[in-house]
């Protein structure tokens with residue numbers, strides 16, 4: 001069976017490349033998609049990560065802003081960065097990250113994205129990674145990556161849990177789920193972009 005592993009909240013200040021490399025050394029065919037908080041990465045860091053052909057970065061907000069603003073413990077607070085994004089906000093975001101040529105699959109921090117933003121991302125050629133229960137906000141259904149299977153594993157770089165993880169028994173982050181991830185040895189792994197045929 002092919003597993004599609006993704007880690008959320010990847011950034012220069014939250015990267016755990018040490019553990020990712022450890023997984024790779026144990027499982028030579030390991031690959032993972034990294035939903036990346038682009039504004040928390042230097043250009044140099046992104047260029048460095050792009051050298052790993054077994055890691056694929058997709059955008060996951062700019063600063064992952066919370067209800068308290070751009071705080072350091074952003075991972076622990078409700079994240080609202082894209083909740084009220086206008087079409088112009090999406091246009092400017094896509095423009096700001098275009099130089100990195102990341103895979104065009106966007107996931108909103110905290111699963112909160114305005115209806116206007118769903119539409120604008122679609123018009124700009126982006127796919128959206130999302131939970132099935134956000135369906136009423138989708139602009140179209142043909143360019144969505146939906147967490148609807150236990151083989152689509154969503155977890156985090158840091159150790160927190162979300163709906164998608166608990167639903168399929170993958171609570172925790174890279175460190176807490178390390179043994180689980182190692183138990184997948186012998187399976188095939190593919191990127192989200194391969195699954196979607198991008």
Ligand SMILES: [Zn+2]
Nearest residue numbers: 008009109110
């Ligand atoms: Zn996130």
